[in-house]
Amino acid sequence: MQSDRPIFVVGCPRSGTTMLQLMLHSHPRIAVPPETRFLVPAYFSRKSYGDMRQAENRRRLAEWIANGRNTKFRELGLDKAEFVQTAMMGPGSFGSVIGTVFKSYAERFGKSRWGDKRPSYFKHVDMLMRMFPDAQFIHLIRDGRDCVASLKEMPWYTLDSFHAVSNWAEAIDFGTRNARRLPADTFFQLRYEDLTADPESELRKLCAFIGEDYDPAMCEPRHVARVAVPAHKVWHRNTHGEVTTARSGSWAARLEPWEIALCEEVLGDRLVSCRYELSGAPKAERQHLSAYKAAAGKRRAARWRKRNRDLLVRLREPGPLPALLTDGQRTRAGLPVQRPRELVNG
Template sequence: MERPIFIVGCPRSGTTLLQLMLHAHPRIAIPPETRFLLPAYYRRAEWGDLDEPAHRQRLAEWIVTTRGHKFDDLGLDPAATIAEMAAAPPTLGSMLGTVLRAYAASHGKPRWGDKRPTYIRYLPDLIRMFPDAQFVHLIRDGRDCVGSLKQMSWWKYDTAYAINTWARAIDNGHEAGRRMPPGSYYELQYEHLVADPAAELQALCAFLDEAYDPSMLRPHELASVTPRRKTHHARTQGEIDAAAVRSWESRLTGAEIRLAEHVLGDRLETYGYDLTGPGRPPAKDLAHYYRTAAEAKQDDFRRRARDGWRRIVTEEDVACRLSTDPTLMPS
């Protein structure tokens, strides 16, 4: 089977490490983060009827030539990729999948996919485009994710937003996982992955219906596929270790720990993360968090409502049709 594989999770949960582990597999290629799947989906009205060759050509050129899409990081020939996309089955998922499949082919591998933490908020959209995909949700202690996000120069939000980002990642994963067919959604924890990588990767390979390969234990040998400008992935340059586990103890203030454990407590305990029990946070901190969470929820609701209306009025087909197994093709 050549089912697509998508790695998702809260930002700073270790998804780049997992990407490199899977990319080390002799049959799987997962590229550095791309930035064209979701924009293409939400702007799909602009491309018109993809049965028209000119429309497919325009979409292909937009994907390849738009600077923010990170196409250059894939190392593919632009003209050849445009031609391949234009010749793909006339659905959005097929054209997008063609780029990822071309990346895998450039590495001599049959299975393709993508990795981007943000995808955890858009799983229903990805399922519409890739109905036969398998989704791997990497989960890390929410306090560690928050502590790491605080240190990122590209993170422009406050601690409350970071805490809510982890909560939404967990909730979105659970919601989508309940709706997916069996064998489509898999969770694993970062702490288990770095403590016993061989066992965790063997279990993951069983889910993916792939034979485990020991080369997956040496992701640092492939770290060069991650663009060097991304210095925040420096840990992937070395061998697997658990040094970053519980880093929140030194990165978060007492007030931040109280807030995180109060609002995330049930979710944290579900995954076996012990709470320190430092007490209830101040009312002003809780009020700010719940305002932040409510605003984020409203944003998600408006986005889904707009997209839901478009799907009702257009009845469009966006599903990828590149699968070699007819039983996995959408009807």
């Protein structure tokens, strides 16, 4: 039986997750859209939408997704009214409304399986598992020094190098914990450098993990970049070319000496554990270490505040969360597997 489990691509920003998104989207059975911005905000605002067993509440949530200024729904090429109607007629759970967006996107391409890519999801694996209990996660790892160098150059990145260094440390730490606690068929890690050096071998391993046959088109992601990468995202221009190792190790010319020293001092153990060699840079200066610790502390405190607010909402969950769209999701809920195109009125 072919799998219909959702696939989530995660990792530190600028780790190559867009390239991996396109590789997956190149598969004949899988559709992974451009990044959206509704899933996490919707989850943390779920109390305001109420019980999703009520069709009117499903309509309100679906309309916010379809019409919200920052949800990026318009980049999916879906009909708003049709999506809202489908969500209203679909299963009565929060995850089902969210999942209907991605399911509809997959159907646009005649595909039966969907995925989603957003680097910061590495912090929200637990949340995603609550909504999609049969989900699979692919964590892409890239040399932290290259990630920091690339983040610095992004027009949308408004934070400093200290936050960038902390971001990579967070991604690695979350990945380590997720790999330890999640089943082997749920969480998979691979390195950007290995993927670009030998795409076929790495993608064959990846396909074995997600339960799909390898397809050679996955090694040529540039062919779908025009469809799956919005034109305004000029920072993804490299995805329109061949898969290349040219950017690996470019941090040596893109980072300041003090940034290299900071990366290797505070990320050294993590870099080595991920099989990256250190350059032997001198010790970081005290003020840089202090600034890094301050940035890491701010990020940690923000995560805890959000986590604690969410725990309060969980005490009185406004309605069922798990999606009821895939065979695995329905089986877990004790429901029969759906026939194709069958809808369930909540």
